[in-house]
Amino acid sequence: MRDRRRIPRIISLLQKIWEQQHDVRFNQLISNLQSQYSLLNDNYGKKEIDSNRGTYLDLFFLEDDKWELFLEDYWREIEEELKKEEAKITDEVINEVINLFLEAGIKQESLDDKVSNNIRRFYLVESRWLTTEAITDLIKNFSNEDRLQLFYKINQGL
Structure with a gap:
């Protein structure tokens, strides 16, 4: 059984990240985050349609704890950037x-x-x-x- 407490934690991270990119549509945000996750994790979830039509991402089997860790790291990078700019x-x-x-x-x-x-x-x-x-x-x-x-x-x- 999965931990129910993961839901508000993940939603909270998504909200903080999205608020820093408020002009991005929600599905754009998710797509961008999934692409970034895949890129940083040896192209996890990247599937080839066929050699002529390209690829797509399928993160269906990605466990929430791994996604949550990725979002935490992503948010931490945003916070570090914001602190650097704030000092200026x-x-x-x-x-x-x-x-x-x-x-x-x-x-x-x-x-x-x-x-x-x-x-x-x-x-x-x-x-x-x-x-x-x-x-x-x-x-x-x-x-x-x-x-x-x-x-x-x-x-x-x-």
Whole structure:
């Protein structure tokens, strides 16, 4: 009999991973994860249709404990990447964005600690896809109107 407690553990891991890739559809996420699992495990589950039509993945017999360990490792890699990027989100970066908002016409009194914290959160979310430097460069290249729109989104906590 399989351990029922595996279900919320695996679902929780999938949720955390998916939240870092929120623009990906669920089945894309699962397909990508299965491909990654297969690649890291000597092409486990890879089946050939025939020599002309290619291959497909069949993870039907993969035990949950192995899948769970893979998801834990995958999540750990995401966390490590996020921590590296988080270290780059310095006060200087936050102040640079605040200055770009000032240039766009936002009043100084609107730029409080809450906005600074929201900018930091914005960078954390977006750093899954772009480096801190790339995000800052994008904001620098925004028009003032685009900066205003970003400010309002950040101010609302995204």
